[in-house]
Amino acid sequence: MVDDLQGLLRRIPKVELHCHLLGTVRKATMKAMAARNGARTTGDEIEAFYIRGEKPVGVLAIFRELEAHILKTPADFRQIACEYLEDAAAHTVRYAEIYWNPTGNLLHTGLSYAELQAAVLAGMADAERDFGIASSLIPSIDREAPPEDAARMVRLMVASRDPRVPGIGIDYRETGNPPEKFALAYALAREAGFRVTAHAGEFGEPWNNVETALDLLQVERLDHAYTVLDNPELTARCVRDGIVITVVPTNSYYLRTLDRAEWAERHPIRRMGRAGLRIHPNTDDPAFHLTDPTRCWQSMMADFGYSLADLRGFMLNGLDGAWIEDGLRDAWKHEWSAEFDRLVAAYEAGAPG
Numbered sequence: 001m002v003d004d005l006q007g008l009l010r011r012i013p014k015v016e017l018h019c020h021l022l023g024t025v026r027k028a029t030m031k032a033m034a035a036r037n038g039a040r041t042t043g044d045e046i047e048a049f050y051i052r053g054e055k056p057v058g059v060l061a062i063f064r065e066l067e068a069h070i071l072k073t074p075a076d077f078r079q080i081a082c083e084y085l086e087d088a089a090a091h092t093v094r095y096a097e098i099y100w101n102p103t104g105n106l107l108h109t110g111l112s113y114a115e116l117q118a119a120v121l122a123g124m125a126d127a128e129r130d131f132g133i134a135s136s137l138i139p140s141i142d143r144e145a146p147p148e149d150a151a152r153m154v155r156l157m158v159a160s161r162d163p164r165v166p167g168i169g170i171d172y173r174e175t176g177n178p179p180e181k182f183a184l185a186y187a188l189a190r191e192a193g194f195r196v197t198a199h200a201g202e203f204g205e206p207w208n209n210v211e212t213a214l215d216l217l218q219v220e221r222l223d224h225a226y227t228v229l230d231n232p233e234l235t236a237r238c239v240r241d242g243i244v245i246t247v248v249p250t251n252s253y254y255l256r257t258l259d260r261a262e263w264a265e266r267h268p269i270r271r272m273g274r275a276g277l278r279i280h281p282n283t284d285d286p287a288f289h290l291t292d293p294t295r296c297w298q299s300m301m302a303d304f305g306y307s308l309a310d311l312r313g314f315m316l317n318g319l320d321g322a323w324i325e326d327g328l329r330d331a332w333k334h335e336w337s338a339e340f341d342r343l344v345a346a347y348e349a350g351a352p353g
């Protein structure tokens with residue numbers, strides 16, 4: 001039945017292009033893993049990670065705790081990859097690109113890059129078999145680490161080349177770590193034939209970082225990029241070039257800095273789509289943002305005033321931004337559009353879908 005809007009939004013086919021593996025860990029899983037790996041992290045501390053109150057624990061701090069103390073074995077990585085995809089598949093995500101930062105894991109687990117990548121890929125294969133969801137892995141540069149570590153990551157990817165690992169991204173704290181620091185790693189990645197994307201214009205960082213990501217890193221799509229709106233010429237360029245931008249309704253920077261009463265009115269996401277930018281909504285860190293794909297897509301309507309027709313466009317933007325074969329992309333565009341229209345018709349008629 002497609003008897004309410006939430007049911008409809010849960011059932012529309014989706015890709016997820018911007019979700020961090022460490023941002024998806026279930027609470028019960030983290031507790032069990034911390035116990036079995038003898039982590040210093042207490043149950044109360046883990047409880048606090050999953051509360052978004054007045055003073056929430058920062059997501060990046062949670063990631064560092066996971067990296068340094070909780071995630072230890074190949075089985076841990078395999079499990080969290082599979083569980084994320086199981087959770088996403090329950091919201092009709094049919095294909096997900098998973099961001100994963102190897103740098104901290106290499107430092108703290110004693111496992112090799114090849115072992116870590118194989119473990120995550122094994123979890124992805126488990127999920128495809130058990131839940132019918134396809135996925136790719138996007139190793140991401142830890143921009144708080146030295147640029148040499150980023151270049152090393154790309155060389156390790158080349159040495160463990162796998163078709164399920166199509167490209168690279170970059171994340172962690174953008175402030176003080178602008179894109180130009182990582183030009184070498186991006187050049188190596190492009191030279192090796194990897195696709196490239198980047199977090200830029202997050203944390204209120206200026207539009208210049210978006211421009212640098214496009215010009216110097218030569219990214220094909222952008223993550224966040226909210227401050228692109230501060231430069232009309234750059235906005236026009238992104239519109240003209242059809243750059244897909246993954247946006248995150250639950251992004252903590254705007255929740256923290258905009259007054260709650262005006263948040264939805266003043267949030268850049270409200271203006272980005274209306275400016276003609278090709279946006280696509282994503283959960284980013286669903287476990288800690290207390291969200292899921294259905295709520296994320298619902299926020300685009302309820303908070304930012306987009307219509308079902310707009311959501312249809314976002315669905316297609318996601319497929320255009322996905323690093324998949326063109327034949328599959330075309331087939332999915334065709335099938336998913338028909339499915340979307342059928343679901344919306346059933347919803348509008350109040351009939352079984």
Ligand SMILES: [Zn+2]
Nearest residue numbers: 018171199284
């Ligand atoms: Zn992100």
